[in-house]
Amino acid sequence: MNGPASNFDDLQPAACDLSAPLVAAWRVGVFWRRSQSPAPMQPDFSIEDSIGGLVAGIDEAGRGPLAGPVVAAAVMLDRQCTPAGLRDSKMLTEKRREDLAAALWKTARIGVGVASVEEIDALNIAQATLLAMTRAAASLPVAPAACIVDGNLKPKLACPAYTVVKGDARSLSIAAASIIAKTTRDRMMRELARVYPQYAWERNKGYGVTAHLEAIARFGVTPYHRRSFAPIHNMLCADSSLDLA
Incomplete structure (x- = not known):
């Protein structure tokens, strides 16, 4: 009886598609990582x-x-x-x-x-x-x-x-x-937003999204904009004509 191979180079694997085992291993890894993550906190009393x-x-x-x-x-x-x-x-x-x-x-x-x-x-x-x-x-x-x-x-x-x-x-x-x-x-x-529809506050709720900033640059700063916030303050410093108040 032949003994065990003495060198791993002697072991020639049969041709096979490794994609399925790799995908399976990846899925197991993802599942394990998710299982180790703490569950979302649920509020209570x-x-x-x-x-x-x-x-x-x-x-x-x-x-x-x-x-x-x-x-x-x-x-x-x-x-x-x-x-x-x-x-x-x-x-x-x-x-x-x-x-x-x-x-x-x-x-x-x-x-x-x-x-x-x-x-x-x-x-x-x-x-x-x-x-x-x-x-x-x-x-x-x-x-x-x-x-x-x-x-x-x-x-x-x-x-x-x-x-x-x-x-x-x-x-x-x-x-x-x-x-x-x-x-x-x-x-x-x-x-x-009904008073100042051009700023789309019904959608952005006043946050500094790109469309809102573009509207300010185009239409000006309303009395409802926060002048102490850097984006508004900087715009007014650069162009005081934007102030609609």
């Missing part, structure tokens, strides 16, 4: 329960756009009829956001606060956001025992406030607030 009492979640919408106000919402959910599917508003389609917002307005206690473009330019966007949050909490129909706030900025409130990084992915109350803030601001931008 764990943070609210750890605090106790009536807890409101607070979040904002509109810190980044070049036009329009910043809007904050404070929401206290009714646990007996909390809408299913609450999560970070950025993870939802526009229709789903609107449907959930309609359900929340029927079942939850909600307060909304707005900081205007003038306040954004006078204070800076961070301070204006905190102002909108303070107004949102103050407009709640019932005073909360505490508020949990998305992010790491803490507004001045009449009750204890706790910041929660990625709170809209962790807390149902903050997720609900993110939906109310986003849908409220989107409606405001659609209304402003």
Whole structure:
């Protein structure tokens, strides 16, 4: 009986197509990597329960756009009829956001606060956001025992406030607030788009997309544009005739 091959060079593989095994191995690798990735976080009431009492979640919408106000919402959910599917508003389609917002307005206690473009330019966007949050909490129909706030900025409130990084992915109350803030601001931008249709705010919501920047360069800077933001400030420095205010 012949012994085992003493040299791997003596082993001549039969001709074969390696594409199928390679594809299979790639798929196994992708599956393994996905299986090792943490599952998406699902918001719940764990943070609210750890605090106790009536807890409101607070979040904002509109810190980044070049036009329009910043809007904050404070929401206290009714646990007996909390809408299913609450999560970070950025993870939802526009229709789903609107449907959930309609359900929340029927079942939850909600307060909304707005900081205007003038306040954004006078204070800076961070301070204006905190102002909108303070107004949102103050407009709640019932005073909360505490508020949990998305992010790491803490507004001045009449009750204890706790910041929660990625709170809209962790807390149902903050997720609900993110939906109310986003849908409220989107409606405001659609209304402003009727006055200034050339900027397409109903689509871009005031963000600095290319079409919006081109419209500003062509039609000018409206009273609803944030002059303290670099793109607008730089345009006005280069050409003051763009200022329509």
